[in-house]
Amino acid sequence: MKHWTKRLIVTTVAVGLLQTATAFAANVNMDLFYGGKHHAYNAKEISIMIDGQKFVDPNLPVVSIDGRTMLPMRGICQKLGGQVTWNEAARQVYVVTDTHTVVFEIGNTKGYTNGKEFTMDVAPMIINDRTVLPVRALAQALDINLKWDDAARTVYIGEMAQNNNTNQDEEHKPKPENIQPNTPPQAQTQTATINNIKMPASRLDTQEFAINTVGSFTKYQQVVMEDNKIVLDVYGAANGVAENMTNTNSPFVAAIRTGEHKADDGTTYTRIVFDLTGKKEYTIQENIDKTQISIKFTQVTVKDVTAVNNGNVDSVIIRTDGKSGAKVTTSQNPNKVVVDMPMVLAEGIQEQINASGLRYVNSVKTSWVDGTTFRVSVEAEGTAIMTWKEENDKLTIFVEKSTLSHMYYDNNTNTLRLEKVRDMDVNRIQHNDAYLEKYYELVLPGDYKDIYGYGALNVDTAKVKSLQVSQKGNQTVIRFNQNMINAYTVRDAGAFYEITAKNPKEVYNRVLLLDAGHGAKDPGTSGNGLIEKNVALTMALKVEQYLKANSDIKVYMTRNTDVYPDNPSRAKTANEISDFMVSIHMNSGPASANGTETLYAPHSNEVPGKLTSIQAAQVLQGYVHTAVSSSDRGLKERTDILILNSTKVPAILIEVCFLTNAGDALKISNPAIQDQIAKAIGDGIIQVMNNYTLR
Numbered sequence: 001m002k003h004w005t006k007r008l009i010v011t012t013v014a015v016g017l018l019q020t021a022t023a024f025a026a027n028v029n030m031d032l033f034y035g036g037k038h039h040a041y042n043a044k045e046i047s048i049m050i051d052g053q054k055f056v057d058p059n060l061p062v063v064s065i066d067g068r069t070m071l072p073m074r075g076i077c078q079k080l081g082g083q084v085t086w087n088e089a090a091r092q093v094y095v096v097t098d099t100h101t102v103v104f105e106i107g108n109t110k111g112y113t114n115g116k117e118f119t120m121d122v123a124p125m126i127i128n129d130r131t132v133l134p135v136r137a138l139a140q141a142l143d144i145n146l147k148w149d150d151a152a153r154t155v156y157i158g159e160m161a162q163n164n165n166t167n168q169d170e171e172h173k174p175k176p177e178n179i180q181p182n183t184p185p186q187a188q189t190q191t192a193t194i195n196n197i198k199m200p201a202s203r204l205d206t207q208e209f210a211i212n213t214v215g216s217f218t219k220y221q222q223v224v225m226e227d228n229k230i231v232l233d234v235y236g237a238a239n240g241v242a243e244n245m246t247n248t249n250s251p252f253v254a255a256i257r258t259g260e261h262k263a264d265d266g267t268t269y270t271r272i273v274f275d276l277t278g279k280k281e282y283t284i285q286e287n288i289d290k291t292q293i294s295i296k297f298t299q300v301t302v303k304d305v306t307a308v309n310n311g312n313v314d315s316v317i318i319r320t321d322g323k324s325g326a327k328v329t330t331s332q333n334p335n336k337v338v339v340d341m342p343m344v345l346a347e348g349i350q351e352q353i354n355a356s357g358l359r360y361v362n363s364v365k366t367s368w369v370d371g372t373t374f375r376v377s378v379e380a381e382g383t384a385i386m387t388w389k390e391e392n393d394k395l396t397i398f399v400e401k402s403t404l405s406h407m408y409y410d411n412n413t414n415t416l417r418l419e420k421v422r423d424m425d426v427n428r429i430q431h432n433d434a435y436l437e438k439y440y441e442l443v444l445p446g447d448y449k450d451i452y453g454y455g456a457l458n459v460d461t462a463k464v465k466s467l468q469v470s471q472k473g474n475q476t477v478i479r480f481n482q483n484m485i486n487a488y489t490v491r492d493a494g495a496f497y498e499i500t501a502k503n504p505k506e507v508y509n510r511v512l513l514l515d516a517g518h519g520a521k522d523p524g525t526s527g528n529g530l531i532e533k534n535v536a537l538t539m540a541l542k543v544e545q546y547l548k549a550n551s552d553i554k555v556y557m558t559r560n561t562d563v564y565p566d567n568p569s570r571a572k573t574a575n576e577i578s579d580f581m582v583s584i585h586m587n588s589g590p591a592s593a594n595g596t597e598t599l600y601a602p603h604s605n606e607v608p609g610k611l612t613s614i615q616a617a618q619v620l621q622g623y624v625h626t627a628v629s630s631s632d633r634g635l636k637e638r639t640d641i642l643i644l645n646s647t648k649v650p651a652i653l654i655e656v657c658f659l660t661n662a663g664d665a666l667k668i669s670n671p672a673i674q675d676q677i678a679k680a681i682g683d684g685i686i687q688v689m690n691n692y693t694l695r
Contacts, residue, residue: 103529251342402455542678595631627680
């Protein structure tokens with residue numbers, strides 16, 4: 001690609017010339033789909049000239065959206081000699097030329113050129129499944145010479161944009177479609193600093209929080225209104241308090257989080273998030289001087305607690321005069337629902353609620369916890385189904401009879417035995433292993449409701465918390481709610497069908513725990529527009545799919561979405577169920593640092609003849625660095641990393657590449673190269689687990 005000196009020129013001509021020049025231009029009349037909606041588009045054609053030649057994208061023409069000229073990105077960048085790749089997981093586009101590596105993210109006004117951040121006034125978007133980019137953003141990102149000719153409705157890129165400077169009136173105010181000069185937005189003046197968030201003196205004190213500033217802020221906005229949080233943006237105010245506060249002296253606010261940001265126009269604002277423990281009434285008010293914002297939680301009164309029977313359902317009803325902030329928990333032995341309401345008034349309510357007319361509820365009791373929290377406890381029969389609903393200042397607990405029959409659970413062997421009242425082909429039972437959601441379902445081949453009934457059974461063993469029998473269409477479903485990851489075997493035992501929860505290593509010959517590093521609140525490192533938690537997840541999912549298609553290794557994941565399992569739980573899971581753990585990460589460092597390395601830690605229980613962590617690291621390092629075509633940074637012994645030093649099974653951590661290196665970032669953002677790396681990791685795992693003794 002030619003390297004043009006950036007020279008952004010704004011040109012307009014007189015209205016008369018505009019009318020003459022555009023009188024014979026063709027119209028573009030088509031349906032555009034973006035933002036989740038269809039939009040009828042009818043406007044005069046906009047042309048693109050690259051080095052004097054007209055460029056026509058066969059997939060999408062240039063369009064004008066909200067006064068901005070939006071260019072189809074891939075075709076133009078390829079015409080200019082750039083390589084374009086798309087990262088679906090991160091929703092990012094990468095453009096690489098001889099001199100530039102540029103990262104754009106759909107819907108984000110922040111981009112990166114050679115690792116340096118820049119800001120666009122309009123974010124890239126997807127129209128008709130094609131990525132489009134504002135004209136000015138393309139010029140800004142690639143440092144190319146570009147000009148908009150309003151009269152001819154033409155975008156000039158390259159030599160004509162540099163040389164054709166006639167009929168320009170730079171003082172004339174551009175029309176909406178014109179390219180604006182690349183001047184920074186005018187920020188509002190910062191006038192205040194948040195220096196204190198005053199909290200209640202104790203959990204018994206009036207529940208009021210005060211955000212105080214030195215100087216007057218411009219305004220505040222409540223940007224999120226949810227049951228579990230309050231989010232305020234305070235404009236014209238810098239952040240002068242801690243980013244995380246957990247000692248709130250409040251039964252309503254679990255934590256307060258703060259962060260300083262810049263709005264698109266450059267204005268400084270501080271976002272303050274109150275993480276709530278549940279629904280609660282509150283008011284927000286600012287003072288006249290705009291130096292304080294107060295949030296006051298209303299004290300709610302519990303009007304009454306009643307219990308009634310309505311045929312086959314018992315109901316326990318708690319009425320209040322506002323949102324109570326109730327927290328509902330369950331216990332399995334005994335079968336109980338507990339409702340806790342902090343900082344409410346509850347006078348004149350009996351400790352023992354009359355339950356004489358109820359069919360399935362054994363008792364309804366009230367009490368105070370620590371003198372601040374009003375508690376309602378509902379205890380029912382061991383197999384009763386208990387659910388609840390909160391609406392219109394009323395929380396209702398529903399208790400129904402379980403109809404389970406012809407079955408029993410053996411706690412010693414974790415086996416559910418179903419009496420063989422009717423024949424069943426156990427080979428046709430469908431298995432749904434939702435281990436990350438902590439349940440496992442078996443779908444029986446038919447409707448067995450008339451035999452086994454429906455309802456819940458509390459088990460509460462180390463493996464299984466409870467099980468529930470229900471109907472999906474004309475099939476009976478048995479769901480095991482798990483305390484740990486299990487595998488399930490089903491067999492015809494003569495008079496019974498036996499379903500047994502077992503450790504996966506009792507069922508499968510080779511068990512792998514595949515870990516996508518970081519997640520959710522822990523983003524990991526970042527660079528060149530990439531975030532480690534996203535890239536690691538993309539790669540882990542690809543490795544999982546490859547192994548499922550090309551091996552008989554049983555693969556479990558620590559996560560398959562953007563959540564954060566803490567590192568102790570990752571190590572605990574590896575020790576409980578797996579033969580081998582592989583954790584996928586991305587590296588960071590100086591811009592020049594690049595390549596692949598694999599980390600390991602020796603384990604005290606390693607014995608000759610069985611797989612060790614260093615052996616696994618040696619195999620995987622060889623496969624991965626070859627696939628990435630990167631520098632071989634070798635093996636690193638790291639006894640300080642928890643998932644390596646707390647595991648008892650062989651475990652390694654692969655640092656695939658450096659996100660902070662433009663070349664590495666380009667590779668890992670390319671789906672085709674991602675597939676190559678996933679295959680290499682998968683082949684390395686297969687090599688290790690097929691050729692070394694695991695147990």
